[in-house]
Amino acid sequence: MRVTVTELVDNPGATRALSRAAAVEEFGEEAWGPAEGALRGDIQLALDLDAVVEGILVRGSVGVDLELPCGRCLTPQPVHVDSDVAELFVDPAKREDDDEEDPGYELIDDRTAIDLTTMVRDALLVDLPVRVLCREDCKGLCEVCGTDRNRHDCGHRPDAAPDPRWAKLADLDLPSE
Numbered sequence: 001m002r003v004t005v006t007e008l009v010d011n012p013g014a015t016r017a018l019s020r021a022a023a024v025e026e027f028g029e030e031a032w033g034p035a036e037g038a039l040r041g042d043i044q045l046a047l048d049l050d051a052v053v054e055g056i057l058v059r060g061s062v063g064v065d066l067e068l069p070c071g072r073c074l075t076p077q078p079v080h081v082d083s084d085v086a087e088l089f090v091d092p093a094k095r096e097d098d099d100e101e102d103p104g105y106e107l108i109d110d111r112t113a114i115d116l117t118t119m120v121r122d123a124l125l126v127d128l129p130v131r132v133l134c135r136e137d138c139k140g141l142c143e144v145c146g147t148d149r150n151r152h153d154c155g156h157r158p159d160a161a162p163d164p165r166w167a168k169l170a171d172l173d174l175p176s177e
Contacts, residue, residue: 001026001116008051018047027117038066055091071131072140073148083123089114
């Protein structure tokens with residue numbers, strides 16, 4: 001998603017607010033990793049673009065609604081992710097020779113625009129929950145027949161005897177620290 005910043009470039013101290021909903025398609029066709037196919041609705045942007053000597057400082061928050069599967073029963077669950085961002089988009093004309101390059105975080109199109117795609121993807125994907133549960137006491141799926149044990153009792157019970165491949169682990173005498 002490209003944003004024109006011509007009024008900010010070479011004008012340190014100038015600022016502009018960017019607050020809008022942007023369709024997922026505006027952020028290109030690159031895969032969204034674990035969020036692929038889970039995004040629901042637009043991505044909410046509430047950003048301030050500040051001109052600084054080195055380039056454009058983008059601060060604020062980005063948010064999106066997703067539908068992710070429960071980690072136990074696989075039932076889709078609504079999830080909202082809000083991420084705070086603070087990234088410097090470097091002006092290539094002011095980059096020092098020994099400065100580290102950070103692809104996706106620089107002024108583009110002859111210093112007239114920035115592309116927020118990398119920043120938004122990085123922020124939202126890092127803040128995705130590691131595991132989603134439909135509820136804390138979710139019983140999950142039956143390992144024998146795959147029935148959702150929250151909805152039906154299929155009659156299968158976990159074996160009391162441990163898997164013989166792991167039986168030797170019970171003999172280990174580990175310190176209890």
